[in-house]
Amino acid sequence: MRILACLTAALLGAALTLPNPPQAAAADDPSWQTCIGSATAPGDRVTACTAVIDGKTQTGRHLAGAYCNRGHGLTEKRELDAALADLNEAIKLDPAFACAYTNRGRVYAFKQDLDHAIADYDEAIRIDPGFAMAYNNRGDAWLNKGDLDRALADLNLAIKYGPQLSTAYGNRGFVYYRKHDAAHAIADFTTEIKLDPNVLAYINRGNVYRDAEQLDRAAADYGEAAKLAPTDARGWRNRGLIRLFQNDIKGGIADYDKALQYDPADVYSWNNRGQAKLRLGDKKGAAADFRKALEMQPDLKTAKEALARLDGAR
Incomplete structure (x- = not known):
């Protein structure tokens, strides 16, 4: 399953025309543009948003957005405590900022605190009942809590409100897979591939x-x-x-x-290649692969038994 991050560029766009702009006009602030840029790398995002925050060039929702986006960059770098602090600040500055709740929920999800994650997604949805990304992420949390029916209900809503949200189809396909509904799983993964061909969709x-x-x-x-x-x-x-x-x-x-x-480092690839070499009669190669597998997982039964048979045949 995949939990999505929210960037604030689209949400903040309308604020650029406020009659009393911040000290530096957002459109003319290169740090701000990098901070909110959808293609900005996480490290660059953190640096740019820090410049906005420390330079006091933005106020109000723009400042909340800088904290929110820096929190996103820190989350991508898996600096979760620092990300959480930034997202708390974004919400303090703007308690009606649905994007910040969604990003904070994502941090809690990475920290395996699913109850707090769900609470944040709930709040994001309360603020914006059509927020497809929040439904997607809450569905992910319900799946990780083992509640497939609630996960499916949320992912249905994610797709209703975001019919082009490819990840929601992939996540719903995974729920169907867990429910042993192969036909619906294949249909959803196929839709995901049409919208966004990606490795995980083909693997799933x-x-x-x-x-x-x-x-x-x-x-x-x-x-x-x-x-x-x-x-x-x-x-x-x-x-x-x-x-x-x-x-x-x-x-x-x-x-x-x-x-x-x-x-x-994949123990099963060593074991399986060893089994294949054994079937071709390459006993020396097979034994080497089994030994490599057992170095990493000494209790791997198939490798132990195959190697014992090879050693006994000598």
């Missing part, structure tokens, strides 16, 4: 196809994930497993070679 849809034993479709989705992000091990190792299921042993080994190149 591939997982549904895999569980439904539609292996060719699963392999195709994992392959798309590998094309989109060739240095992300997930597409390679998932397709590698499917290729082993399909008895394409050499293809499976090739995919695990890639997976281990980009994520050498």
